[in-house]
Amino acid sequence: MLEWMVVGGGIQGATMVHFLRSQRGVSASEIAWIDPQKSPLAAWKRCTNAVGMNYLRSPGVHHIGINSFSLKVFAKQQGKQLSQQPFRGKYARPSLEVFNAHADEVLKKIKWQDMWKQGKVEDLEQLRNGWKIRLMSGEELEAKRVILALGMSEQPHVPDELDIAEEEQNRKGIHHIFSTSLPEFTMLKRPVAVIGGGISAAQTVLALQEKARTPVHLISKHNLKVATFDSDPGWLGPKYMRHFLQTKDYTKRREMIKTARNIGTIPRFIYNQLQKAQKRNSVIVHEKTDGRVSVDTDNKMRIGDEQKEIEAETIILATGFKKDLPANEWLTTVKDRYHLPVAPCGFPIIQSLDLAWARGLHVMGALAELEIGPIAKNISGARKAAERICGHAP
Numbered sequence: 509m510l511e512w513m514v515v516g517g518g519i520q521g522a523t524m525v526h527f528l529r530s531q532r533g534v535s536a537s538e539i540a541w542i543d544p545q546k547s548p549l550a551a552w553k554r555c556t557n558a559v560g561m562n563y564l565r566s567p568g569v570h571h572i573g574i575n576s577f578s579l580k581v582f583a584k585q586q587g588k589q590l591s592q593q594p595f596r597g598k599y600a601r602p603s604l605e606v607f608n609a610h611a612d613e614v615l616k617k618i619k620w621q622d623m624w625k626q627g628k629v630e631d632l633e634q635l636r637n638g639w640k641i642r643l644m645s646g647e648e649l650e651a652k653r654v655i656l657a658l659g660m661s662e663q664p665h666v667p668d669e670l671d672i673a674e675e676e677q678n679r680k681g682i683h684h685i686f687s688t689s690l691p692e693f694t695m696l697k698r699p700v701a702v703i704g705g706g707i708s709a710a711q712t713v714l715a716l717q718e719k720a721r722t723p724v725h726l727i728s729k730h731n732l733k734v735a736t737f738d739s740d741p742g743w744l745g746p747k748y749m750r751h752f753l754q755t756k757d758y759t760k761r762r763e764m765i766k767t768a769r770n771i772g773t774i775p776r777f778i779y780n781q782l783q784k785a786q787k788r789n790s791v792i793v794h795e796k797t798d799g800r801v802s803v804d805t806d807n808k809m810r811i812g813d814e815q816k817e818i819e820a821e822t823i824i825l826a827t828g829f830k831k832d833l834p835a836n837e838w839l840t841t842v843k844d845r846y847h848l849p850v851a852p853c854g855f856p857i858i859q860s861l862d863l864a865w866a867r868g869l870h871v872m873g874a875l876a877e878l879e880i881g882p883i884a885k886n887i888s889g890a891r892k893a894a895e896r897i898c899g900h901a902p
């Protein structure tokens with residue numbers, strides 16, 4: 509029986525595995541790190557590449573390393589090998605290039621291949637002294653402790669009226685920016701309209717307008733809103749977290765998370781780029797415009813309402829991820845089977861110290877939101893969760 513199993517090879521899982529190896533001194537042979545992809549951070553790299561992200565929204569102290577300054581030290585060592593300036597602006601936001609190079613280096617040092625197990629978990633069974641997981645291949649593995657770091661990247665959110673089979677969507681020229689079947693931008697029929705009003709929509713529009721001959725439309729149901737981060741940095745520490753944790757009513761906690769998250773906002777540096785592109789006429793922003801889509805007899809798509817209609821040959825949805833419990837079906841079965849506690853929003857009620865949902869079953873990311881707060885799904889949340897599990901799990 510293994511000591512640890514970490515399910516999910518994204519930012520959350522990577523941070524956890526790194527903490528286990530470096531902080532708790534767990535050897536690679538005692539950990540299985542499970543994910544359907546061939547290597548770690550595949551979903552992160554796919555999604556950030558899809559939107560053409562150059563710089564992260566979060567500051568340079570948020571990364572998968574242990575020491576807050578390890579990314580800065582790493583960038584200095586890399587020097588001229590980096591093609592881009594490694595940090596930008598007041599908050600030293602790291603370039604995606606330096607962030608990923610650092611993450612790859614960290615994972616190489618802890619010998620990720622020795623722990624990696626390609627596969628998808630589809631069931632969990634509680635044992636007397638741990639948990640048994642079953643992969644879709646039928647293979648089973650046992651460990652004393654399991655950490656669920658499942659992420660949301662497999663659940664792109666598609667607005668109800670467009671929620672048709674993905675093949676049918678793609679045939680019509682509708683694609684979700686975070687879908688695994690997203691075509692190369694050069695293959696898309698123009699004009700293109702992007703539906704969404706947040707950072708991903710803005711980044712996508714900026715990436716699409718490069719080398720485009722027709723302007724790219726951005727369709728947002730609200731006025732574009734500027735916010736530096738996707739939640740106030742006060743949520744990183746006691747300033748807001750004290751009150752959050754003192755609130756025992758989980759419905760109220762969920763409300764606090766919803767209010768705290770600056771959903772549908774764009775940081776100033778991207779907003780400025782958008783404005784410049786508007787001035788050049790390579791981007792047309794339609795604010796307060798309904799993203800409803802109708803397809804004409806001539807097969808042209810029209811987006812909008814009676815007041816305003818935009819014609820497009822391709823629609824890119826930059827409408828984020830679903831808000832449901834990650835890995836919904838099998839996790840719901842496990843939760844029901846073992847009567848694991850959940851709040852009215854359906855998310856786990858977990859132990860404050862080690863984020864345990866049951867003995868030996870720990871969670872992070874979205875699953876730990878009711879304990880870690882609005883930053884749970886971010887890189888900073890991964891660090892917080894990893895610290896707690898690493899420091900307190902028995």
Ligand SMILES: Cc1cc2nc3c(=O)[nH]c(=O)nc-3n(C[C@H](O)[C@H](O)[C@H](O)COP(=O)(O)OP(=O)(O)OC[C@H]3O[C@@H](n4cnc5c(N)ncnc54)[C@H](O)[C@@H]3O)c2cc1C
Pocket residue numbers: 515516517518519520521542543544545550551552555556559561563564565566570627628629630657658659660661662708835873874885886887888
């Ligand atoms: C474009 C973009 C930019 C972002 N920028 C920032 C930023 O600047 N700063 C910041 O703090 N945050 C940012 N985020 C938010 C967040 O940090 C990322 O989404 C991050 O990748 C989340 O990591 P994760 O590990 O939770 O999820 P994921 O990257 O989704 O990884 C989860 C992994 O778990 C696997 N998995 C799921 N179910 C199973 C199963 N049953 N069995 C085995 N494996 C399974 C998935 O296949 C996936 O590989 C950004 C997000 C996006 C989309």
